[in-house]
Structure formats: C-alpha cells, structure tokens
Amino acid sequence: MAVKVLLKNDHIEGIRYYDTYRKHGGYAAAEKALKMAPADIVEEVKKSGLRGRGGAGFPTGMKWSFLAKPEGVPRHLVCNADESEPGTFKDRYLMEFHPHTLIEGLLISSFALGSNATYIYIRGEYAWIVAILEQAIDEAKKNGWLGKNIQGTGFDCEIYVHRGAGAYICGEETALIESLEGKRGNPRMKPPFPAIQGLWMRPTVVNNVETLAAVVPIINMGGEEYAKIGVGRSTGSKLLSVCGNVNKPGVYEIDMTISVEEFIYSDEYCGGIPNGKRLKACIPGGSSVPIVPANLLFKTAKGETRYMNYESLSDGGFATGTMMGSGGFIVLDEDQCIVRHTMTLARFYNHESCGQCSPCREGTGWMYKILKNIENGKGKMSDIDLLWDIQRRIEGNTICPLGDAAAWPVAAAIRHFRDEFEWHVNNPEESQRRNFGLAHYADPIHVPAGA
Amino acid sequence: MSEPTPKFKVTVDNITVEVAPGTTILNAARMIGGDVTPPAMCYYSKLPESGGKCRTCLVEVSKGSEKDPRPMPKLVPSCRTTVMDGMEVKNITSEKVLDARKGIVEMLLINHPLDCPVCDQAGECDLQNLSYEHGTEKTRYEFPRRTFEKEDIGPYIQLHMTRCILCYRCVFTADQLTQKREHGVLERGDHAAISTLLSKSLDNEFIGNVIDVCPVGALTDKTFRFKNRVWFTKPVDAHCSCTKCSGKARLWMRGDEVYRVTARKNEWNEVEDWICNECRFEKKSAKDWVVEGPSKIKRSSVIAQGHYENTVKTPVLIDKVLGKSPKLLMNIHDVSDVNRPEIELSKIEGPAHSNDFKTGK
Structure with a gap:
C-alpha cells in the first residue's frame, strides 16, 4: 500500500505556488502550531518518532531537546539542503515541486526552537531551486507567514537561502556551519556540539530538508497518529530516490513496511530491472552505505525477509547488512562491474575530502590510485589486502564521517565481492574486455540451522 | 568561589594524575611525561583552536568517567578531548591505538618526500621523531608523490609545500598574530596547499614564528637554509x-x-x-x-x-x-665474553684481545 504523506498533493498542478498550496490545506499546520506552546511542538515531534532523514537516522525530537537555551543568545535553525550524496536526489524533488511544504515546516520548527533567523543551506549546483525557494519565501512573506509578527502572534522569523560552492563536505553539519559563516568548509571538532555552540557560536539545530518537511504532517496529524505509519522505530514515510538499472527511476514515498524485493520489482515502485537482466547488487542508502549483493538484499543472513526500514536494512551489522542512509537507492544489474563502481566512489571521496585530517586526506587518494590500478588490469593480489588495511585505518579515526563514508563502500565491496577483485587481478587482459558478470551473488545464501 | 576548585583524577596507562577540570588528555599525559605522552603533530598549546587534525594523538578511553563509566566508542584525539573525573585512558597499553597510529604515520609519510638528507629541519623534525618511534621501515605506497613548487613568502621565509603535512599550525599562527587573513589553505583534499593568496609576501613583525611552529621542513629560515x-x-x-x-x-x-x-x-x-x-x-x-x-x-x-x-x-x-618491573630475559654480561664491566679497558696494554677478558673467569 502506498502512503502519501509528504507527496500527497503531488498530482495537483501548481502546488509550487502559494495560492494552490493554501487552497489544498497548506499552512494549516502552521496555523495550528502557532497556537501551541513551542515545547508542545517539540513533544509532538518526539512522539512521532521522526528520525533524521539526512542519513544518520538520529531521532529529531531528541536532537531538538538537546538545544541549549541560554538567556539572551539567539538560536538558529539551519536546513541542510546540501544534498550531495551520489544517488540521492529526494530533497531536490521536494524543494523543486513542494517548496511551501519545506517553508511551512521551517516556520513551525523555527517557532518550536525559537529561531528568528533560519537558513536554508542549499547545494551550489541546485542553482535554479534557489529561485524557486526565494519566490516561495516572498509569497509566504506577502501572506504574513514570514517576517515580523507572524499572523499576529508576535513571533518573528526570516528565512535566508544560502548557496554552497559545490563541496560535498559542506553537507556535514559543522562544515556547513563554517561555510555558512563564510569560512572554508572544514568540519569542526566536536564537542562542542552545534546544539551548544553552532552558527556564530550560538545554539543551532541542523536538519535535513525532508526531516523539516515531515514536521508539517506531524503537526497536521498529531505525533501519535504519524507514528502509526511505518513499523517499530522506523515511523512515518520516507522519500527514496531510485537510480541505476531499474525500469522506473525516480523519487518514491514509502511507509517502510514494504520488502526490498517488492520495492524493486513491483510496478508501483521501481518496476523491475530492464531488459530482463538479473539483480547483482544494491546500495540502498546513498553511495556511502555498504553495498550488498542480491542474495543478502532480499533476505537477511538469518533468512528473514528484508524490509525497507532502518532496522531491517541494518540487520546483521556491516558484515551482512547495510544502512538506510539518506535514501539514495542505487540498483546494479549483472552487467555492472563492482571494481569500476568502487573506483568511481573512491574517486569521488578523494575529490571531496577536505584535507583536514591525515587519514582521510592521504588515505582516500591512496585507495583511489590502487583501485584504478586494479580496474586497469595493473593490480596485484596484495593490493586487495592493502585496500582493506587502508580503509580499516581511516574508519573511525577522522574528525567527521566523511572518512567513514569513504571507507565503508570499499570495505563492503571487498567483503562481498572479493572474488571479483581477485578475478580482475588474475585476468588483467580479460577484465578489460568483459565484466565478471553475476557470478554467484544472487544465489540463495545458506542459512545455518538454528540461526 | 571560596573553596578550591576540585581536581579531576585521570589515569593514563595505569599512572594516575590529578589535573584541573578542563585540561585535555594530552596535557594531563604531558604532566606524566615520557612514553605515555601521545605524540602531537598539529596541536600547539600556544595556539588556541589548533589540534585534532593530524590524528597521531588518538587514544582509547576505556572508562569515560566515574559517573558514566562507559568507554568511548571511537578513539579520541587526546589534544581536543577534556578529561573527566575518574577517566581511564589507554595510550601505549592499547593495541588499537598503536595500530591506528602506525597507520597514520604511514599515511603522513606517503606524500612526504623523505628528503631528510637535504632538509634543514632534519635533526629537529617532529615527523622524523614520529616515524622513528611509530612508523614502519617500509612504505607500501607505490605511486608518484605529490609535489609543489617552492614558494617565497616574504624575504626571509621559504615555503616548500611538498614537505607539508597540513597541520595548520602556521595558519593559526599567522591568523592570530596578524589582523588580516592572508595566509591559509587553498584547494582541498590531497592537493590542499598552504599558501598566501596569489603568492603575496607575509608582512608582519612576528611572522618568522611560523618557521618555529612548523613540525616539518615546509617552512624554513632563508638566512639559515643549507x-x-x-x-x-x-x-x-x-x-x-x-x-x-x-x-x-x-x-x-x-x-x-x-x-x-x-x-x-x-x-x-x-x-x-x-x-x-x-x-x-x-x-x-x-x-x-x-x-x-x-x-x-x-x-x-x-x-x-x-x-x-x-x-x-x-x-x-x-x-x-x-605495574611491575620488566623481567630481564638475559643479562648480556652473563653470556658475553667481551662485555664485562669489571674490566677497565684503559688498563689493558696495547690493543685488547679476547684473552684479556677471559682472565677474569
């Protein structure tokens, strides 16, 4: 069953504009929220069980309650729209076609957190969306939803759109704050956490676009009602951006109760894999989460069906599972080369490393060079172990999660597809002409008795 | 504020010290000194906000504090982590730390030219000491190393980026001694470079101090070079x-x-x-x-x-x-014929012969 929460008005023409949005129930949540006490809104979000949609999945209500509230110090809300993860484009869709949902969500959240100056830090490449957002902000201002004394409540709020300069690292919250302050986008050391000292050393909350937009249905429906969608601790709906070898790539809203198999093969969602090809591997949450082979994707190592939610996808840890991540669902069919794919990702992380801490600065480049050698048929058997060693020493030893994000794809590729790497090393000429193919990656896995 | 501020007890490698609240683990370890002090390539106590970048000072916190004894999940940079009361830190007693440090030294060295024989810093170089103590004798890096052109920043200072390990110490020094931000990091990732905007010369009464803070030979004194x-x-x-x-x-x-x-x-x-x-x-x-x-x-x-x-x-x-004296596995004097402290070499006439040493037995 498809749920429509965030995208329920997706079919309406002109929902981008204020009048249409208002006519179809827009800003009703804001009306309701402005009459509530800010603490009650935070409580409502807590009840909803909403988890951060940017990748880490941290409970949003909890994050909000950590915000320090010293007397006389302004607080800030920053919307992280620096959606740069390869494979993720759900926020773009939301901002491009539903800008008012985001602005309403921002308004409610700003009111709840007491932020009078709220920022949208948008990825530099989304140049045309800046215009869309600014137009929406203008419309909202004209109708009294932003600016001074909003709807007669005495609450002031301004939303500023700030364009990034094209760095992936600025999606990390402290680097984003540095960049927003006009400095070089280097992640800060934590602690102090942004909730204590963030933007201009003031308490700051940084949330993803989808998280803030989800505040609108939470207020509309009530936190408890929202928590009924989904399963377990994965409440609410989630936007997924699907790309790769599927018949119908695009942005889908799911309620986190469907299985991965259904998501890929049902006509309602991805519609299967084109040209009758078979599935080889999948990255379910944006490029930095571990890649899993087909046999581990549909069933967990224990033989249970894998569902599209935070818990089920990460079942088995990194050994046999993966992560929900940011929802950039990348599907690879049997014609894709895992070595080449891993090299492409390593090149990306090498290019995007900020160069602050040594393991990430030097290690990402090293991994890319080794992978390039293996891909071009110049690799050695020892290179595979060396890659494993490098990623092991990057992971967890860096300031920000970019080091981990660079290490995980390489680790997972070697963990699950080691024979493909070995084949590349052992058959340098053949590997330049053809791909390894599906091999045994889709074979049903052996489930040990009593698992 | 009449009563004295309480001191925090922190244990580094089984040695306990009492430090003032707000002290970092590194500074607590420095009070003990010796081998238990983690090496630091980027932290500089005189420069606020420095540290946390080189990751050589990573330590394992096996007990968070007296109140919350949970260990910290990751290795933490000791230069930027403040101590808690009852904290237990493992530095040289943790294999995880030593392994991570080995990896970091290796990564710091993969793009370092290792031109110590012609480098002015040799002999007083932090990176030399670090790799001597924690590095491996061989590199596994097989690719061309990153190189840069030499650059003059001012009449007295030579910048040789090829040797730089991007500790940012000079950036903080230049930033904190001057009002203008002329000196900083350009580019990013493994081609990041310390430079001045458009090769400007740095003009400040105290700018020479960047030479002293540089842990490697990237910034050298032109009046002393070679x-x-x-x-x-x-x-x-x-x-x-x-x-x-x-x-x-x-x-x-x-x-x-x-x-x-x-x-x-x-x-x-x-x-x-x-x-x-x-x-x-x-x-x-x-x-x-x-x-x-x-x-x-x-x-x-x-x-x-x-x-x-x-x-x-x-x-x-x-x-x-x-917690105990190391066991002496073998005393060299018991097995060696020539290495005997009771025989004074100056009293042997002529060149020493093995017979001279056997006489005592």
Missing part, C-alpha cells in the same frame, strides 16, 4: 634588549658564529615566547646578545650530540605502566 646541520650547531640561551618582543631567544652557534636564532622551545618542542623578525633574522652576531648558557636539550635528541650540559633525561615509566 648553512649548517642543526646537530653541528650548539644551542645556547641568550637575551637582548628588544622593544618589540621579550628578547629571549635561542642562538644556534658554531664557535663564535651565530648561525641562526630561534625562539626558545620547551620539552614538547613548543615555543615559549614569540620572538620578532628583527631578533630572528637580523641579529646574527654574538655581540648583539647576552649569552645565558647552554639550552636544555632532550638527551634523546640528535642535537644533544656534542652537547654535554643541560641535557634532559626523559623519565622511564615502564615499571609504572606495567
């Missing part, structure tokens, strides 16, 4: 009456000649007082200075060669770290 090896010169503490700075400096002399002037550094290789450019680059004659005496130099340092006064011995803490 003049001498540091271990041939003798460091003496001296002062002069300078109106701009404290005037307390260290002269590196050979005979009566002053080869270079640097700021005085403490046992952690950190500058004690910034000195001005005039003292550093202009006063190159013994007449300009009042010599106080030989500087304190660590005995383990190569500079201690030929420097017999004021050498500082690092405390040996192995008994305390292990």
Whole structure:
C-alpha cells in the first residue's frame, strides 16, 4: 500500500505556488502550531518518532531537546539542503515541486526552537531551486507567514537561502556551519556540539530538508497518529530516490513496511530491472552505505525477509547488512562491474575530502590510485589486502564521517565481492574486455540451522 | 568561589594524575611525561583552536568517567578531548591505538618526500621523531608523490609545500598574530596547499614564528637554509634588549658564529615566547646578545650530540605502566665474553684481545 504523506498533493498542478498550496490545506499546520506552546511542538515531534532523514537516522525530537537555551543568545535553525550524496536526489524533488511544504515546516520548527533567523543551506549546483525557494519565501512573506509578527502572534522569523560552492563536505553539519559563516568548509571538532555552540557560536539545530518537511504532517496529524505509519522505530514515510538499472527511476514515498524485493520489482515502485537482466547488487542508502549483493538484499543472513526500514536494512551489522542512509537507492544489474563502481566512489571521496585530517586526506587518494590500478588490469593480489588495511585505518579515526563514508563502500565491496577483485587481478587482459558478470551473488545464501 | 576548585583524577596507562577540570588528555599525559605522552603533530598549546587534525594523538578511553563509566566508542584525539573525573585512558597499553597510529604515520609519510638528507629541519623534525618511534621501515605506497613548487613568502621565509603535512599550525599562527587573513589553505583534499593568496609576501613583525611552529621542513629560515646541520650547531640561551618582543631567544652557534636564532622551545618542542623578525633574522652576531648558557636539550635528541650540559633525561615509566618491573630475559654480561664491566679497558696494554677478558673467569 502506498502512503502519501509528504507527496500527497503531488498530482495537483501548481502546488509550487502559494495560492494552490493554501487552497489544498497548506499552512494549516502552521496555523495550528502557532497556537501551541513551542515545547508542545517539540513533544509532538518526539512522539512521532521522526528520525533524521539526512542519513544518520538520529531521532529529531531528541536532537531538538538537546538545544541549549541560554538567556539572551539567539538560536538558529539551519536546513541542510546540501544534498550531495551520489544517488540521492529526494530533497531536490521536494524543494523543486513542494517548496511551501519545506517553508511551512521551517516556520513551525523555527517557532518550536525559537529561531528568528533560519537558513536554508542549499547545494551550489541546485542553482535554479534557489529561485524557486526565494519566490516561495516572498509569497509566504506577502501572506504574513514570514517576517515580523507572524499572523499576529508576535513571533518573528526570516528565512535566508544560502548557496554552497559545490563541496560535498559542506553537507556535514559543522562544515556547513563554517561555510555558512563564510569560512572554508572544514568540519569542526566536536564537542562542542552545534546544539551548544553552532552558527556564530550560538545554539543551532541542523536538519535535513525532508526531516523539516515531515514536521508539517506531524503537526497536521498529531505525533501519535504519524507514528502509526511505518513499523517499530522506523515511523512515518520516507522519500527514496531510485537510480541505476531499474525500469522506473525516480523519487518514491514509502511507509517502510514494504520488502526490498517488492520495492524493486513491483510496478508501483521501481518496476523491475530492464531488459530482463538479473539483480547483482544494491546500495540502498546513498553511495556511502555498504553495498550488498542480491542474495543478502532480499533476505537477511538469518533468512528473514528484508524490509525497507532502518532496522531491517541494518540487520546483521556491516558484515551482512547495510544502512538506510539518506535514501539514495542505487540498483546494479549483472552487467555492472563492482571494481569500476568502487573506483568511481573512491574517486569521488578523494575529490571531496577536505584535507583536514591525515587519514582521510592521504588515505582516500591512496585507495583511489590502487583501485584504478586494479580496474586497469595493473593490480596485484596484495593490493586487495592493502585496500582493506587502508580503509580499516581511516574508519573511525577522522574528525567527521566523511572518512567513514569513504571507507565503508570499499570495505563492503571487498567483503562481498572479493572474488571479483581477485578475478580482475588474475585476468588483467580479460577484465578489460568483459565484466565478471553475476557470478554467484544472487544465489540463495545458506542459512545455518538454528540461526 | 571560596573553596578550591576540585581536581579531576585521570589515569593514563595505569599512572594516575590529578589535573584541573578542563585540561585535555594530552596535557594531563604531558604532566606524566615520557612514553605515555601521545605524540602531537598539529596541536600547539600556544595556539588556541589548533589540534585534532593530524590524528597521531588518538587514544582509547576505556572508562569515560566515574559517573558514566562507559568507554568511548571511537578513539579520541587526546589534544581536543577534556578529561573527566575518574577517566581511564589507554595510550601505549592499547593495541588499537598503536595500530591506528602506525597507520597514520604511514599515511603522513606517503606524500612526504623523505628528503631528510637535504632538509634543514632534519635533526629537529617532529615527523622524523614520529616515524622513528611509530612508523614502519617500509612504505607500501607505490605511486608518484605529490609535489609543489617552492614558494617565497616574504624575504626571509621559504615555503616548500611538498614537505607539508597540513597541520595548520602556521595558519593559526599567522591568523592570530596578524589582523588580516592572508595566509591559509587553498584547494582541498590531497592537493590542499598552504599558501598566501596569489603568492603575496607575509608582512608582519612576528611572522618568522611560523618557521618555529612548523613540525616539518615546509617552512624554513632563508638566512639559515643549507648553512649548517642543526646537530653541528650548539644551542645556547641568550637575551637582548628588544622593544618589540621579550628578547629571549635561542642562538644556534658554531664557535663564535651565530648561525641562526630561534625562539626558545620547551620539552614538547613548543615555543615559549614569540620572538620578532628583527631578533630572528637580523641579529646574527654574538655581540648583539647576552649569552645565558647552554639550552636544555632532550638527551634523546640528535642535537644533544656534542652537547654535554643541560641535557634532559626523559623519565622511564615502564615499571609504572606495567605495574611491575620488566623481567630481564638475559643479562648480556652473563653470556658475553667481551662485555664485562669489571674490566677497565684503559688498563689493558696495547690493543685488547679476547684473552684479556677471559682472565677474569
């Protein structure tokens, strides 16, 4: 069953504009929220069980309650729209076609957190969306939803759109704050956490676009009602951006109760894999989460069906599972080369490393060079172990999660597809002409008795 | 605030010290000294906000505090993590830390030119010491190393980015000593480079201090470049009456000649007082200075060669770290025929022969 929460008005023409949005129930949540006490809104979000949609999945209500509230110090809300993860484009869709949902969500959240100056830090490449957002902000201002004394409540709020300069690292919250302050986008050391000292050393909350937009249905429906969608601790709906070898790539809203198999093969969602090809591997949450082979994707190592939610996808840890991540669902069919794919990702992380801490600065480049050698048929058997060693020493030893994000794809590729790497090393000429193919990656896995 | 501030008890490698709240793990470990102090390539106690970048000082926190005894999930940078009461830290007793450090030294070195034989910093280089203590003898890196053009920043300072390990110390120094931000990092990732915008020269009375804070030979003194090896010169503490700075400096002399002037550094290789450019680059004659005496130099340092006064011995803490004395597996005197302390070599006539040593048995 498809749920429509965030995208329920997706079919309406002109929902981008204020009048249409208002006519179809827009800003009703804001009306309701402005009459509530800010603490009650935070409580409502807590009840909803909403988890951060940017990748880490941290409970949003909890994050909000950590915000320090010293007397006389302004607080800030920053919307992280620096959606740069390869494979993720759900926020773009939301901002491009539903800008008012985001602005309403921002308004409610700003009111709840007491932020009078709220920022949208948008990825530099989304140049045309800046215009869309600014137009929406203008419309909202004209109708009294932003600016001074909003709807007669005495609450002031301004939303500023700030364009990034094209760095992936600025999606990390402290680097984003540095960049927003006009400095070089280097992640800060934590602690102090942004909730204590963030933007201009003031308490700051940084949330993803989808998280803030989800505040609108939470207020509309009530936190408890929202928590009924989904399963377990994965409440609410989630936007997924699907790309790769599927018949119908695009942005889908799911309620986190469907299985991965259904998501890929049902006509309602991805519609299967084109040209009758078979599935080889999948990255379910944006490029930095571990890649899993087909046999581990549909069933967990224990033989249970894998569902599209935070818990089920990460079942088995990194050994046999993966992560929900940011929802950039990348599907690879049997014609894709895992070595080449891993090299492409390593090149990306090498290019995007900020160069602050040594393991990430030097290690990402090293991994890319080794992978390039293996891909071009110049690799050695020892290179595979060396890659494993490098990623092991990057992971967890860096300031920000970019080091981990660079290490995980390489680790997972070697963990699950080691024979493909070995084949590349052992058959340098053949590997330049053809791909390894599906091999045994889709074979049903052996489930040990009593698992 | 009448009562004295409570002290925090922190245990580093089984050695407990009491420190003031707000102290970092690194500084607590420095109070103990010796081997239990994590190496630090980017942290500089004189420069606020420095540290956390090189990751060589990573330590394992096996017990968070008395109140919350959970261990920290990841290794933490000791230079930026403050202690809690009852915290237990593992540095050289943790295999995880030593392994991570080995990896970091390897990664710091993969793009370092290793041109120590022609580098002026050799002998007083933090990276040399670090790789000697924690590195491996072989590199697994097989690719061309990153290179940069040499750059002049000002008339006295040469910037050789190829050797740089991007510790950001000079950036903080230049930032905190000058009002303008002219000196910083360009580009990012593994091609990031320390530079001034469009090769401007840095113009500040105290800018020479960036040479002293540089842990490697990326920033060198042009008045001293290729003049001498540091271990041939003798460091003496001296002062002069300078109106701009404290005037307390260290002269590196050979005979009566002053080869270079640097700021005085403490046992952690950190500058004690910034000195001005005039003292550093202009006063190159013994007449300009009042010599106080030989500087304190660590005995383990190569500079201690030929420097017999004021050498500082690092405390040996192995008994305390292990909680017992290390077991002596073999006493060399018991098995060696020639290595016998009771026989005085000066009393042997002519060249020593193995028979001379056998007589005692």
